[in-house]
Every structure is written in C-alpha cells, then in structure tokens.
Amino acid sequence: MLIDTEQLEDGSLLEAKVIIAGGGMAGLLLARQLGDAGIDVLVLESGGQAQDSRVQSLYAGKMTLGGPGNAERNMDGYLIASRMRYLGGSGNVWGGKCAPLDPLDFERRDWIAHSGWPVTRASMQSFYDRACDLLGLPHFHVDAQAMTGAPEPLFAGKSSRFTARPRCYTRCSGAVANSTYHDYKLAASNHERVRIHLKANLTRIKLSADGQRVASLEVRCLNGRTHQARASTYILAMGGIENARLLMVSNDVHRSGIGNHSDWLGRAFQGHAVIEHEQQPTVMLIRSSAAMTPFDALDRGKVHIVLGVSDAAQRDLKGTNLTISMPRGIGAGSGVGVTPQAFARRLAGSKISERREAYFVIEHTPNRDSRLSLIRDELDELQMPRIRLDMRFSAAETERFTPMLTMFATELGRTEAGRLQWRNGAADLVAAMSLSRHHMGATRMAVNAKNGVVDEHCRVHGVQNLYVAGSSVFPTSGIANPTLTLLALAFRLGDHLRPRLSA
Amino acid sequence: MQLDRRRLLGLLVALGASTAVNRQLAFGASAACDVTMFGKLDMDAIHELGREYLAQRPAATEVDVIAKLLAASQNDTETLEQLRTEVVADFTAGRIVNLAGWFVSETEGRVFAALSRCNS
Numbered sequence: 001m002l003i004d005t006e007q008l009e010d011g012s013l014l015e016a017k018v019i020i021a022g023g024g025m026a027g028l029l030l031a032r033q034l035g036d037a038g039i040d041v042l043v044l045e046s047g048g049q050a051q052d053s054r055v056q057s058l059y060a061g062k063m064t065l066g067g068p069g070n071a072e073r074n075m076d077g078y079l080i081a082s083r084m085r086y087l088g089g090s091g092n093v094w095g096g097k098c099a100p101l102d103p104l105d106f107e108r109r110d111w112i113a114h115s116g117w118p119v120t121r122a123s124m125q126s127f128y129d130r131a132c133d134l135l136g137l138p139h140f141h142v143d144a145q146a147m148t149g150a151p152e153p154l155f156a157g158k159s160s161r162f163t164a165r166p167r168c169y170t171r172c173s174g175a176v177a178n179s180t181y182h183d184y185k186l187a188a189s190n191h192e193r194v195r196i197h198l199k200a201n202l203t204r205i206k207l208s209a210d211g212q213r214v215a216s217l218e219v220r221c222l223n224g225r226t227h228q229a230r231a232s233t234y235i236l237a238m239g240g241i242e243n244a245r246l247l248m249v250s251n252d253v254h255r256s257g258i259g260n261h262s263d264w265l266g267r268a269f270q271g272h273a274v275i276e277h278e279q280q281p282t283v284m285l286i287r288s289s290a291a292m293t294p295f296d297a298l299d300r301g302k303v304h305i306v307l308g309v310s311d312a313a314q315r316d317l318k319g320t321n322l323t324i325s326m327p328r329g330i331g332a333g334s335g336v337g338v339t340p341q342a343f344a345r346r347l348a349g350s351k352i353s354e355r356r357e358a359y360f361v362i363e364h365t366p367n368r369d370s371r372l373s374l375i376r377d378e379l380d381e382l383q384m385p386r387i388r389l390d391m392r393f394s395a396a397e398t399e400r401f402t403p404m405l406t407m408f409a410t411e412l413g414r415t416e417a418g419r420l421q422w423r424n425g426a427a428d429l430v431a432a433m434s435l436s437r438h439h440m441g442a443t444r445m446a447v448n449a450k451n452g453v454v455d456e457h458c459r460v461h462g463v464q465n466l467y468v469a470g471s472s473v474f475p476t477s478g479i480a481n482p483t484l485t486l487l488a489l490a491f492r493l494g495d496h497l498r499p500r501l502s503a
Numbered sequence: 504m505q506l507d508r509r510r511l512l513g514l515l516v517a518l519g520a521s522t523a524v525n526r527q528l529a530f531g532a533s534a535a536c537d538v539t540m541f542g543k544l545d546m547d548a549i550h551e552l553g554r555e556y557l558a559q560r561p562a563a564t565e566v567d568v569i570a571k572l573l574a575a576s577q578n579d580t581e582t583l584e585q586l587r588t589e590v591v592a593d594f595t596a597g598r599i600v601n602l603a604g605w606f607v608s609e610t611e612g613r614v615f616a617a618l619s620r621c622n623s
Binding site: 335336338343347349406410413416419420421422423 | 552603
C-alpha cells in the first residue's frame with residue numbers, strides 16, 4: 001500500500017512491527033522478506049513515485065575528492081547526482097552490473113589497514129545465490145571458468161598474476177530497456193503486510209534515556225507537518241551517505257552520534273573510481289581478437305569477464321584489488337597511437353591484432369580521513385544539517401596503482417599478448433578518476449564496537465533494536481559493484497530478524 | 504645494463520658481424536635505415552618514440568649496439584627472432600620504458616631510437 005504522508009494530519013503516529021527507513025533496493029527487499037513472514041512493515045520513503053527536484057535537493061552538500069600529491073577536486077554536484085531520492089532509490093538509475101566481492105576482499109590483509117569482514121565469501125554464497133535469483137542472474141562462482149566454460153583467454157594460463165572475474169547485467173535495474181524494476185517496486189508496494197509512506201522524511205532517531213533502544217522516529221514532510229513513527233525494530237536503508245547522516249544527526253543521547261563508540265561513524269567512506277582519461281584513452285594491443293570475446297560487455301544477458309589482479313599477486317605485492325575491463329574494440333588509430341602495436345605484432349609474428357578500450361577500477365581501501373561529516377550551520381529545508389564528504393584516496397592506492405599497472409604491461413609483453421598504453425602518473429590519478437555511484441563504508445561492520453558501527457548482524461553497536469542495511473556497512477569495498485552484495489546482506493539480515501520478530 | 508649490452512654484442516657475433524661494423528652503415532642512412540624487416544612503419548611516429556627514448560635515456564650506449572645489429576643484419580628472420588627474444592627477456596626482467604604512454608621493452612625503445620636517427 002502506498003500512502004501520501006503529506007495528507008496525514010500534523011502530529012500523526014505511524015506504527016508497525018518494523019519500520020524501514022528508505023524505499024530503495026535494500027529497503028524494499030527487506031520489506032518483502034519480513035512481510036512474507038507475516039510481519040507488519042512500514043517503509044518511510046522521502047520521495048514520491050517520481051523524481052522531484054525539491055526532494056532531490058535535500059541531498060545537497062559539499063564534497064571534495066583528493067589523494068596524496070594530487071590536486072583536490074571540488075565535486076559538490078556528486079552528492080545530488082550520484083543517488084536518487086524517490087521510491088526505488090538509486091535502483092531507478094542503476095545500470096544493473098552485478099558481481100560478488102572476491103574471497104580476498106573479505107579477508108583481513110595485514111598490509112591493508114582496517115581490512116577484513118566478520119563474514120567470509122563462503123558464508124555469503126547462499127545469500128549471493130538468492131540475490132541472483134531475485135535479479136534473474138546465474139549464480140556466481142568464485143571461479144570464472146565455472147561460469148564461462150573457458151579459461152581466462154588473454155593470458156591463457158601463462159600468467160598467475162591475473163585472473164578472470166565474472167560480471168553480469170540484470171534487467172532488474174531502472175536504467176535499462178525492458179527493465180523489470182517496476183515489478184520489483186510493485187512486489188513491495190502491493191504486499192499486504194507492507195505500507196509504504198511516501199514523502200515521509202526521517203529526520204531524527206529518538207533513543208530511550210539509557211541510549212540502548214530506539215524509542216521513536218521523527219518524520220517530517222516538506223509541507224511542514226511532523227509525525228512520529230514507532231516500531232519494535234528499526235532498519236536504516238537510506239543509502240551509503242544518509243544512513244551515516246541520520247546516525248550523526250541523532251545525537252540527543254549519544255553526543256557524537258548513534259553507534260559512534262570509537263569515532264568510526266562517517267569514516268572510511270569508500271567509492272569505486274574508474275581510472276580513465278578522455279584525451280588519453282587507455283588502449284591496448286592484443287594478438288588475437290577472437291580471444292577477447294569473453295571480455296565483450298555488449299550482450300547484457302551474457303556473463304562477461306574482466307581481468308583482476310589474482311589473490312596470489314595481491315598477497316605477493318601487498319597490493320590492492322584492481323580490475324581491467326576491456327568491453328569493446330576500438331577503431332584503427334595512427335601515428336604513435338598504433339606504431340608500438342604494429343612493431344610488437346611484427347616481432348611476435350602475429351598477423352592479427354585488435355585495439356581495445358580499457359579502463360581500470362582500483363579498490364578504495366578503508367581510510368579514516370575519507371569521511372562524511374555534518375555542516376552544522378547549513379541546514380536543508382527539513383532543518384537537517386547538510387552533509388560534507390571529503391573522499392580521500394591514500395598512498396595505498398596512489399602508490400600501488402602504477403606498479404600494478406606496470407605489472408599488467410609486463411605480463412602483456414612477457415606473454416606476447418599485447419601492449420598497454422597509459423600516459424598518466426600517480427600524481428594525475430585523482431584527475432583521471434570518474435566516480436561510480438557506490439557509497440560504502442561509513443557505518444562499517446565489525447564484531448567489536450571499537451572497530452565499527454554495526455555488528456556482524458548489521459545491528460548498531462549498543463542499540464538493541466536498530467539495524468542498518470545497504471553498502472554503508474561494508475568494511476572494505478573490493479572492486480565489485482555493491483548492489484549484489486548489499487542485496488545478499490539484506491537477505492542475510494532478513495533471515496536474522498524473522499525468527500526474532502515472529503517469536 | 505652492462506649485462507644487457509654484452510648480450511646484444513653477443514647477438515652481433517652470432518649474426519656473423521664484425522665488431523668493426525662499418526660505422527657509416529651503423530649510424531648513417533643506409534642499412535640501419537632499411538626498416539623493411541619491420542613491415543610498414545610510420546617513420547614520423549618512430550622518430551617521435553625514438554626521440555622520447557633518447558630523452559629519457561640520453562646515455563644509452565645500447566642504442567649504438569642495436570644500430571650495429573640492424574646494420575649488420577643479413578637475415579631478417581633471424582634478426583627479428585633475436586630481437587623478439589630480447590624483448591620477451593626485457594619484459595620478464597621488468598626492463599620497460601614508457602614512450603608516449605606505451606609501456607614497451609627497453610629493446611623496443613632502443614630500436615625506435617636507432618631508427619629515429621635515420622634521415623635526421
């Protein structure tokens with residue numbers, strides 16, 4: 001059921017067994033999950049059923065992007081452009097690319113500060129499978145060959161440094177033709193146990209006097225009316241930035257914010273950066289064009305692969321995760337753009353070659369200085385402090401990128417697979433970044449409150465009835481697009497909550 | 504680098520060339536500038552790549568060795584195979600250089616540099 005909250009009388013009380021703040025992909029999945037178990041669920045969604053610039057402007061804030069030795073970039077517009085505030089959330093504009101995190105992404109790596117999840121890749125497999133079923137995808141295996149039926153073709157077993165990583169697109173994403181995402185939203189809004197309050201903005205979480213339970217929520221509408229919402233259990237599913245913002249804003253009892261026992265709230269913000277440069281395209285040469293077919297990403301229904309730095313190489317080099325996507329061939333070039341290619345082909349005695357567009361995605365490792373904070377003296381229309389995001393890459397990324405790229409170039413040459421063109425240096429890395437809409441880490445998961453904001457069940461440390469869903473709980477972010485993982489975690493959270501709420 | 508140079512000199516011997524290769528051939532505009540063994544190459548691009556290599560490695564005496572190798576070549580197939588072996592060895596050992604954005608082996612860079620001397 002959809003309810004226009006602006007039509008309710010001022011001061012209304014909204015009640016349910018569970019309240020989920022945020023009607024995006026995670027929130028709607030959890031609503032269905034719990035509803036299927038006979039639990040009454042109320043969803044608070046800030047927007048309506050379509051994008052509205054006034055609502056969207058509630059996301060406005062300030063943002064900078066930087067890294068050591070790199071010029072800082074002002075990116076205020078990213079805070080509005082990288083997420084959607086209406087029913088369906090950012091799923092409305094999601095491109096649909098899916099991949100699980102790699103096994104090593106979950107592990108504690110002693111060369112990467114603050115790495116390690118309280119769960120393993122193996123323990124996530126069944127939840128990943130359910131997320132794939134939900135999205136109409138084949139189940140992901142750790143081994144790409146099991147999905148594609150062939151070994152990684154570029155190096156053909158001659159390199160232990162790189163491995164194939166599978167990727168697949170779903171039609172259950174708002175940005176694609178013949179999208180099924182409308183049905184995804186309907187499955188929640190038509191559910192007999194689910195009430196979705198549109199135009200209902202969660203503006204404050206009110207804790208009990210002892211700070212150990214959520215007592216109620218303050219809900220505001222843009223027409224000036226204020227309501228109260230009460231449940232036995234509360235789930236924040238408002239996205240990787242707003243989840244942290246609400247916990248920071250709600251500081252009536254815990255002065256530094258809810259769940260902020262060790263100053264992790266808002267910190268370790270991570271986002272995937274695609275490294276590319278319009279004026280200096282990353283181009284590579286290969287010997288065999290046919291070998292590159294598994295890398296083609298044009299057929300959305302087919303599993304394709306990207307190259308990833310192998311777990312062994314990451315360990316050996318004490319490196320970060322990095323992938324190289326080569327989604328399509330590009331036309332013939334001239335001059336220095338192709339001469340090394342022609343020369344190498346001649347030496348290798350090859351008669352065929354292909355130029356491929358290539359781009360790199362580097363892992364953004366947890367960094368306490370990469371953080372969200374509140375701008376206390378700048379309030380939005382709902383009197384909420386606006387957000388500031390200082391997204392910082394560290395030496396872990398800037399100093400490791402070039403060696404890892406050089407390793408790729410070396411392997412191409414050593415195996416006579418091709419050559420790589422990439423002009424920029426470490427000092428140009430931030431300038432060459434194109435940020436994804438992936439917002440991770442600001443309410444990170446850790447068994448102990450010393451190391452994070454939520455526990456391994458996504459419950460906020462120290463608060464008995466408050467949970468967080470979405471990619472803000474990721475301790476590390478790997479390379480994979482986060483949606484599949486956040487849906488898998490939503491299934492996991494649903495399984496955790498159902499027996500407790502049904503009892 | 505010295506080991507590298509010795510290996511290249513060894514190549515010259517293997518190819519039957521005298522160490523007293525005609526310098527005009529090695530550094531002039533005749534045999535060393537015969538690039539037919541490499542197929543069709545854009546010489547403007549070669550010059551650009553070669554100049555960049557020399558700018559990065561101004562003291563690279565190995566370029567002379569490569570120039571002699573090319574000048575002394577009497578069998579294109581053998582010379583190409585020798586260069587190919589050197590290139591793979593370079594990549595294996597991590598001896599690479601970035602020219603105009605391309606990650607190429609030191610040997611490739613030296614060939615570009617040697618060829619860039621033609622008509623210059």
